[in-house]
Amino acid sequence: MQIKEQKILEIKKMLETPDISETQRYDINVRLYDQYKTYISDSAIHFAKENLQIAYKLDDASSINKSKLSLASLYTIAGMYIESMDLLKSIDRKKIPEQLLLNYYDTYKLLYSSYSSNNLYTNIYHEKSNLYRDSLLNVLDTASNHYKIVYSEKLLDQNKLEESKQILQNLLDKSESEDHERAVLAYAIANVYKKESNLEQQRVYYTISAICDIKNAIKENASLQALAIVLYETGDIENAYRCIKSSMEDAMFCNARLRTFEISKIFPIIDTAYQERVTKQKEELQFFLILVSVLSLFLIVAVIYVYLQMKRVARIRKELYITNVKLNELNTDLQENNIQLNNLNIELSEANRIKETYIGHFLDLCSMYISKLEKYQNTLNKKAVEKKLDELYKMLKSHDMIDNELKELYDNFDNIFLHLYPNFVEDFNSLLLEEERFVLKPNELLNTELRIFALVRLGIVDSSKIASFLHYSANTIYNYRTRVRNKAAVPRDEFESLVTKIGVKFTKKS
Structure with missing residues (x-):
């Protein structure tokens, strides 16, 4: 200038x-x-x-x-x-x-x-x-640069981009001085890349054009405005703002009303984005200043605290030595107590095992008792058939007694078992898929499937023994067990092993 x-x-x-x-x-x-x-x-x-x-x-x-x-x-x-x-x-x-x-x-x-x-x-x-x-x-003279520039503009309007770009690039490569013509050529090439939506090349050539305009003090220019738009689209808000501001200053200095009008349409958009960015940076700076101040305060407090702690170190070391001696003595006592506790745990485990064994025997006796009653009833029926006692035949032909005894046996079993393992149903259901879990009827403690696996939990894993107790065939018991395993949410081969561990924590605590 x-x-x-x-x-x-x-x-x-x-x-x-x-x-x-x-x-x-x-x-x-x-x-x-x-x-x-x-x-x-x-x-x-x-x-x-x-x-x-x-x-x-x-x-x-x-x-x-x-x-x-x-x-x-x-x-x-x-x-x-x-x-x-x-x-x-x-x-x-x-x-x-x-x-x-x-x-x-x-x-x-x-x-x-x-x-x-x-x-x-x-x-x-x-x-x-x-x-x-x-x-x-x-x-125009077809050999002149003026002709080639105007002709390239026509090719651009006809979307013959490569031909237009080649003409302009050849002229730009031949230009040696950074004069106004070089600015025009670079701007025209950038416009070709604009049609190709190539933002990076637009930025390159609009920059070349803007540099030439600045060096020639050309205030009526379009390159800085175009460069600002490209920079805005690529997210370089700070440089976009600098360019559009400079372009506006040039247009106002030159009093180019058309250029001022064009710039006024994009300037508020870039200015708003820039102001938002500046505001955000100020907020971040303020935040970091506060953070540094707080950290500095904490650092001062920490230094004072460390100094005070260092003065106490000597005294603490002496106390620590005495404490370590006492801790060693306590550790020795604790080890002895742990040995005694382990022995007690072994005894408790043995007591639980014996308790479960007795329950098994008790159930066997109950089952045996029912079987004897059934045998006895059959004998009486036989006598009734032989017409020895007609009235007795009519009474004993009914199975009500056996059914009642079985129901009472199952009720006693359910009550005793759930007394020992109150969370058995919830723990058992946790091993099943959510949609396959058992929902008991009102006043029902256990159903047949739960009763089968209750016996498994007590250590009775033989299907024939379970069948004998529940008065089912061994094949029926096997089918029940297989069907439930298929509903497991855990690996099938680990299912019954996990069932046998239900209530372990409860029994240890008890």
Whole structure:
């Protein structure tokens, strides 16, 4: 910017030359216009207007048209589309010299292109811009960079991305200086990558374009704005904010109303994201400051505590030695007590085993008693059949006595067993799948399946013995046991082993 201002100052000094002609003033104003048009648009417009007045004074048709085209281009950049259109319409196309046709078509193309991006009827004005672009291509030298840049833009609109990219990349590779043309080429390549949704390459080429614009003090630029959007989309909020802020400052400095309007649409979004990020960072910083303060306080307390503890170490060591001696003595006593306790546990286990054995014998006796009653009843029935005692035959033919005795036996067994193992049903169900667990009827202590495994818990694992006690066939008992094992939530081969361990803790405590 200092270099740019120095150049402008030197050119302005030329206007102070005494007795300069209008033609000389016109040429000096053209040079000032060229310096100002991408730097400060208002100043450029001022000198373009002044040149238009000079051209009218000189009655030079070529200079008039040239000044109108320059002013129309500036009006377009400033967003003054109506004024730009009025100037262009005032130019008679048929009277334009050949050398001004390029500017004529280029200015029209720029006007409709800019207007289409800020108008509801986008397609109409975009098509008009394309028509003037085609006219421009017809008069441009096909070997010129200007032609290749405009043609690549046409290829881009036709989605011929690789062809467009190749033309622009070749031109960029050949460019040696970081001038405005290099900025335009890099920006155009970035636009191709934008159509390909390649954010990384967009960032690269928009950055190249922005660097060239900055080095040439070009304030009417689109590269920084485009770069800010790409950085925002890639999550680099801090740099996106720096770029969009710089772009806004440039647009306001240049007074490029169109660029300011475009930036104003994206600036609030990036600014909001940046402010949220800054707020979050402040909150995190505040949190860490508080955390460091708290930790520092704890550290001070810890140092004081350690110092006090160190003073007590000597005394504690002496007390510790005495305590260790006493602990050794206590350990010896404890070992002796543990041996005695183990002996008592062995005795208790033996007592439990004897208790279970007696229960087994008791059940065997009950079963035997019922069997004898049954045998006795059969004998009486036989006598009744022989018509020795008719009335006795009628009484003893009934099985009510046997059924009642069996029911009483089972009830006694259930009560005695559940007295020894009160949590047997819950513990047994815990070994089964949840949907297969037994739900007892009201006033029912054990059912047949639970009774079978209650006998297993008592150590009676022989199916024939269980069958004898429960008055079922051995095959029926086997089927019951198999069916329950199939419902187990634990491995089947470990099921009955786990059943025999039910109530171990309870029996040890008792």
